[in-house]
Amino acid sequence: MSELQFIWFLLIAVLWAGYLFLEGYDFGVGMQFFTVARDQHEREALYETIGPTWDGNEVWLITAGGATFAAFPYWYASLFSGFYLLLFAILMALIYRGVSFEFREYMPTVPGTQIWERLIAIASFIAPFSLGIIFTAMVSGTPIDAKGNLSAGFFDYFTPFTVVGGVAVVLMCYIHGLNYTRIRIDGEMRYRVVKQLKVLYPLLVAGEAVFAVLLFFYTNFIQTKPVATIIILALIVATTVCGWWLTIAKDREVLPFVASGLTLVELVALLFVGLFPRVMVANNPAHDLTITSSSSTPYTLQVMFIVVLTVLPIVLAYQIWSFWVFRKRIVAPKVVE
Amino acid sequence: MQTLVGIVDLARFQFAMTTIFHFFFVPMSIGLGVVVATMETLYVIKKDEIYKKMTQFWGKIFLLSFAVGVVTGLIQEFQFGMNWSAYSRYVGDIFGAPLAVEALVAFFAESTFLGLWSFTWDRFKPGIHLIFIWVTAIASLLSSLWILAANSFMQNPVGYAIDNEKGRAVLTNFGELLLNKQLWVEFPHVIVGTLVTAGFIVAGMSAFKLLRLKKNDQQVPFFRKSINIALTIGLVGIVGAFITGDQHAFDLQSMQPMKYAAMEGVDESINSADRKDKAQPWALLSVTNPKTHKSIAKIEIPYVLSILGNHSLTGGNTKGTLELNKEFEKEYGKPSGYVKDYYVPENTLFFAFRIMAMGAGLLALVALVALWFNRKKSNLILTQRWFLWVLGVMTFFPFVVNSAGWIVTEMGRYPWVVYGLMTVADAVSPNVSVASLLTSNILYFLTFSTLGGVMIWISRRVLIAGPDAPEEEEATTERDPYDDLTGKEAKA
Numbered sequence: 001m002s003e004l005q006f007i008w009f010l011l012i013a014v015l016w017a018g019y020l021f022l023e024g025y026d027f028g029v030g031m032q033f034f035t036v037a038r039d040q041h042e043r044e045a046l047y048e049t050i051g052p053t054w055d056g057n058e059v060w061l062i063t064a065g066g067a068t069f070a071a072f073p074y075w076y077a078s079l080f081s082g083f084y085l086l087l088f089a090i091l092m093a094l095i096y097r098g099v100s101f102e103f104r105e106y107m108p109t110v111p112g113t114q115i116w117e118r119l120i121a122i123a124s125f126i127a128p129f130s131l132g133i134i135f136t137a138m139v140s141g142t143p144i145d146a147k148g149n150l151s152a153g154f155f156d157y158f159t160p161f162t163v164v165g166g167v168a169v170v171l172m173c174y175i176h177g178l179n180y181t182r183i184r185i186d187g188e189m190r191y192r193v194v195k196q197l198k199v200l201y202p203l204l205v206a207g208e209a210v211f212a213v214l215l216f217f218y219t220n221f222i223q224t225k226p227v228a229t230i231i232i233l234a235l236i237v238a239t240t241v242c243g244w245w246l247t248i249a250k251d252r253e254v255l256p257f258v259a260s261g262l263t264l265v266e267l268v269a270l271l272f273v274g275l276f277p278r279v280m281v282a283n284n285p286a287h288d289l290t291i292t293s294s295s296s297t298p299y300t301l302q303v304m305f306i307v308v309l310t311v312l313p314i315v316l317a318y319q320i321w322s323f324w325v326f327r328k329r330i331v332a333p334k335v336v337e
Numbered sequence: 338m339q340t341l342v343g344i345v346d347l348a349r350f351q352f353a354m355t356t357i358f359h360f361f362f363v364p365m366s367i368g369l370g371v372v373v374a375t376m377e378t379l380y381v382i383k384k385d386e387i388y389k390k391m392t393q394f395w396g397k398i399f400l401l402s403f404a405v406g407v408v409t410g411l412i413q414e415f416q417f418g419m420n421w422s423a424y425s426r427y428v429g430d431i432f433g434a435p436l437a438v439e440a441l442v443a444f445f446a447e448s449t450f451l452g453l454w455s456f457t458w459d460r461f462k463p464g465i466h467l468i469f470i471w472v473t474a475i476a477s478l479l480s481s482l483w484i485l486a487a488n489s490f491m492q493n494p495v496g497y498a499i500d501n502e503k504g505r506a507v508l509t510n511f512g513e514l515l516l517n518k519q520l521w522v523e524f525p526h527v528i529v530g531t532l533v534t535a536g537f538i539v540a541g542m543s544a545f546k547l548l549r550l551k552k553n554d555q556q557v558p559f560f561r562k563s564i565n566i567a568l569t570i571g572l573v574g575i576v577g578a579f580i581t582g583d584q585h586a587f588d589l590q591s592m593q594p595m596k597y598a599a600m601e602g603v604d605e606s607i608n609s610a611d612r613k614d615k616a617q618p619w620a621l622l623s624v625t626n627p628k629t630h631k632s633i634a635k636i637e638i639p640y641v642l643s644i645l646g647n648h649s650l651t652g653g654n655t656k657g658t659l660e661l662n663k664e665f666e667k668e669y670g671k672p673s674g675y676v677k678d679y680y681v682p683e684n685t686l687f688f689a690f691r692i693m694a695m696g697a698g699l700l701a702l703v704a705l706v707a708l709w710f711n712r713k714k715s716n717l718i719l720t721q722r723w724f725l726w727v728l729g730v731m732t733f734f735p736f737v738v739n740s741a742g743w744i745v746t747e748m749g750r751y752p753w754v755v756y757g758l759m760t761v762a763d764a765v766s767p768n769v770s771v772a773s774l775l776t777s778n779i780l781y782f783l784t785f786s787t788l789g790g791v792m793i794w795i796s797r798r799v800l801i802a803g804p805d806a807p808e809e810e811e812a813t814t815e816r817d818p819y820d821d822l823t824g825k826e827a828k829a
Contacts, residue, residue, distance in 0.1 A: 045813045052452035055407065059444045065414050066437035073429020073505075080418025080425075081766040084773045087419060091412055092780065098408035099788060102401050106795045149422070149768040186816050296430040296508075297500075303511045307438055315445045322449050325457065328815040 001277060001292045004301040008071040009279070009291050011308065013272040015067055019060035020131075020173075020264040025257075026050040026057055028177015030097065030124025031170075033117050036181060036192055037332075040110060043117055045332035049184035051101065052326050056319055058094065070304050074148055074294035075279040079134075082142065082150025082280075086130045086157065093130070097123035128173045129166040133157060136165030139271050140218040144282035148289055161218035164211050171204050172264050179243070179257035186329040194247070201244035208237050219281075221274035232270045239263050345675050347774035348420040348765050351781065355412045356747070357740050358785045362406035364527070364739055367481060368535025369399040370474035372570055377470055379566070381463045391563055392470075393458070394804040395539055398796055400455060405788055407448070412781070420774070424754055424764035428490075431497055431508045435487040443480030447473050478528060485524045486514055491755050492746070493519035493592050499758075506758065519592060522585040523746075529577030530742065533700060534735040536571020540564045540707060541732025542800050544725040549801070552719050556803055561718065564711050564728075568704045575701045582694065583645070590646060590655070593756065595665070595679065596749030598658045599686040601642060604632045606657040609643060616651040617642035625683040630658055658683060675762035676752040686749055689741040696738040703731055 029050045037043040069076045080087055096119045104116035137157050144150045178193045178200070185193075212233050216222045221229040243259030246252040275281070280289035295301065373396050380388035414436060417425050425432075454469035461469075490497075496513030497506045508514070543560040550557055589597040598604075602623025609617050619641030624634045640650055647653025656664075658680055665679035672678055707728055710717035718725070750756060754764040 041813070048456075048813055052456040053449075055448035055452055056445060058407075059440055059448050062411065062414060062444055063437065063440040065418075066433060066440045068433075069414075069418065069425065069429055070433030070437040073425050073433055076418045076429060076433070077422035077425040077766075080415060081420070081422035081769055084419055084766075084769055085776070087415055088773075088777050088780075091415055092784070094411055095408040095784060095788075099404050099791075102404040103791055103795065106401075106798060108798070148426070149766075151768045296433070299511075300430050300434055300508045303508070304434055304437060307441065311438075311441045315441065319445065319449055322453055325453060325460070331814045331816060333813070 001290075002298060002301075004298060004305060005291050005295045007305065008067075008295065008301055009272070009276070012064065012068055012071065013268055015060060015064035016272075017265040017268040019057070019064055020169075020268060021176075021261040022057035022060055023054070024128070024173040024176045024261065024264050025180040026054040026177070027124045027128050027173040028175065029181060030120045030177075031174050032177055032181060033121045033124075035121075036178070036189055036196070040113065041332040042189055045185060045187075045189070045330045046181065047101065047104075048330045049181065053322060054101070055098075056322065058098070061094075067304070067308075071296055071301060072279060072291070072294045073296060075289055078144065078148045078150050078280050078289055078294075079138065082144070082152060083134050083137070083157070086134050089130045090127050093123035093126040096120075097127070124173075125170060128169045132166035132169030133162045135169070135271055136162040136218075139221070139274055139281055141281045141283045144280060144284075144287045144289070146287055148280075148287075148294075150280070159218065161214040164207065164214055168204075168207050168211050169264075169267070171200065171207060172260065172267070175200055175204060175243075176257070176260040176264065179247070179253070179260050183253050183257055184329055186331045187334070189332065197244075197247050201240065201247070205237060205240055205244070208233075208240060212237075219274060221270075225273065228273050229270065232266055232273060236263055236266045236270065239266060343771045344767075344769060344774060345762050345765050347771065347778060348769075349761060351420060351774065351778050352416065353747070354778070354785070355409065355416065355781060357743065358789070359406065359409040359413055360739060360743055361736050361789070362402045362409065363481070364531040364534040364735070365538060366399060366402040366406045367474075367477045367528075368531035368533070368570075368574075369395065369402060369538065370470070370477050370535075371532060372535045372539055372567055373399050374467075374470045374474045375570065376566060377463075377467050381467050387559060387562065390559065390804045391566075394559075394799075395563070396455070397799050398538070398542075400451075401792060401795060403451065405792060409785075420766055420769060421754070421764045422766040422768070424759065427505050427759055427764070428755060429505075431490060431506055431514065432487055434508065434511065435483045435490075435514070439480050439483035439487075443476045443483060446476035447480060450476065481527055481531075482520075482524055485527060486517065486520050488746075489517045489520035489523055490514060491753075492523070492750060493517060494755050494758055506755070518588065522581060522588055526578065526581040526585050526742075529574040529581060530735075530739055532574030533571050533578060533697070534574075534739060536567045536569075536574060536704070537700060537731045537735050539567035540571065540704075541729050542796070543567070544707075544728035545732070546800055546803070547719065548722065548725050548729065552716075556805065557719070559804055561711055564707060564718070568708050568711075572701070572704045572708070575697055575704065578697050582697070587646065587648070593749060594656050595658060595661045595681055596686065596745070597646075598656060598661060599681045599683040599749060600690040600745060601646070601655065602632065602635065602683070602687045603655045603657045604630060604659055604683075606660045607642070607655045609647075609652050609654060614639055614651070616640045617646065617653050617655060619645065620687075623687055625687070627682075627684065630662070630680055630683065669757070672752065672760075676760050679752065681749050681751045686745055689744040689748075693738050693741040693745065696734060696741070700731065700734065700738070703728060 029046055032046060033043050037046050100116035100119045100123070104113050107113040107116065140159065140161055142150050142152050142156050175197065178197055182190055182193050239259050239262050243256040246259065247256045277291050278288045279291055279294050282288050373392055376388050376395065377392040380392055450469045450472040454466065454473060457466060457469070495517050496508060496510035498509045500507045543563045546560050547557065586597065586600070602620035602625065604625060607617045609615050616639060618637040618639045620635055620637055622634065622636040623632055625631065626633050642655065643649060643651050643653050646655060662679045706724065707718070710721060710724060752760045752762070754761050
């Protein structure tokens, strides 16, 4: 494995981590359209917190996809064709979510608006759930043949481990979104958010414990890389507990948001550390796709690396600036009944 | 290999459907970006509120088209891995790069600055706010440059070598990929096409609106001005389309002769030196028998193909499809399996090409008449109601023309995915089931019908409400958390 190949493996991990950190919160806010907001004004306020930035967040996914295509074409081909229906579900979710944000504003009646808002909520659930399943299935081993073609049936995708993985990603995104709502919303909704956080944080910690146990049975992470795996698992739990404590005991807002984002980042770290030096885990270890066997040529990796090195800092600069522009709290008007 | 045929057909159908639907909205949003940015520029220069209203009104249609364009673009990126995994493995070393670069240099800027633009009307000075829309517009032009760099590689592969050991094409020169001759005819041609599209959408919708308005309605000047701005941009686009299109077709003779021959309905090779008039005749109409690949009916105009293809009154030779098929068989071997011969769908190409070229001519005519009728001192645009109908119907026409253009480009490449290197049958994912493809095809179709229908319905509502529609009441307010920290009174 060359240094460049390793750097690209890292970069792909960074892109996924960035994607989950950013779109994680707008998935979370999307799911809250009917669990936190109670009327149209509150849904409008929730929408305004993510309206200007969700699209930019989604580009992290497009970049992750494109970068995998460019740097590891064999990985891209096996992953995307192998998890066909799950990726299709993600695409459908992202399509309906994306247009619903626009369409809802032009509906003449409240029920009309709510059709699209319900779609946003459902899609914001389906996308992270499917992503969670793909990630956990990818690391727990799937039927891949010698050519790298993955042909899996329903029970290869859906195991107790992958379902817990899917639920975990959804819950992490939801809590991440609650923390975001707390920062960006003023008024009554913030109290509802804290109430939910009080219930959900212990649930997440318990879920993470279950996930850790299943990880032992469904992957070889703990067997092959015990130290790194256990450290990251401990970090995930610790970060969650820390966010919980900061929210409930200290009444802090920004730090718990950072913490919930970090748990998503750590989850990606766990998966990528476990994968290394593989990129796809096959049931038959001889058919594993590795960083070395699935990557592009050194020339492509080098050209692309130069492009990333020049462009990514600029992208980060203006994205961060746009978050700063939209830092103010949104207040939904009180409805007097 | 019955199942393989099923997979290839379904995957091809999906590619055609998703690309055409995606390409309804891409030129619309790229072009509208330029039109809206022009309107806002006029506002900043002239400080006339009417231009601000115009920017915001047409901005709504722009934002809608952008949303649909972005989400359908996601399909395109994922599709290569999902349906065409063999292709992705074969050319990933080359093809993935422009896609990734597109996301990095263009998509991020587009989406971030569009968010800034649409949510900060009251927060920045007009001059600063104007920068946001121009960054968005320029970034979307850039994104089409990178996407077309990828497509151009499929049409005219350059900057690569074949790695026989791994059985794939590898990138040898990134610069060549960007200097691809095909790219620099395709990219300008697409860009001017976006201007035509947006121009006629704005003008056509304005015409529909004028049909509903009384002559002295206060909204009349708004829509008349919109027509002038839009059609000026549109006309620039059409002139550009003719120039770039001519060059494009000219280059095809050497790059993809089969596509060129089919577009012009040439089955038997034409050698102008052998002809009495020493020129190539141009087929106004040509119907080809899809089995024998010979022309059944033909109406020809002398000299014209020499003018178009040879840029002179006489001379020039065009190899016919029959001869080219034999040449390809010699070069690439007898086709087998899914690929039966090297012919492209001749009739489809012939008519699609004429719809595109003649459609552009029709649009040019309509634009000129509209601009004449809409002169400052004339009221013809209001009195000639038949013409408003014509202009209104033209809203939808650029979509037909654009799709025809892509059909020529993509179907004319058959049976290749990468010209001369890889056929469609070899490119498809071998592990994807017919059931999966069928499911996704049906759901895509239903989704696209819904999205298209809702788009038209919403656009119509926006248009009827007009630019003076009361702004949705400012329901939410904002508080700066920074004020909380410093103990200042929160500003509403």
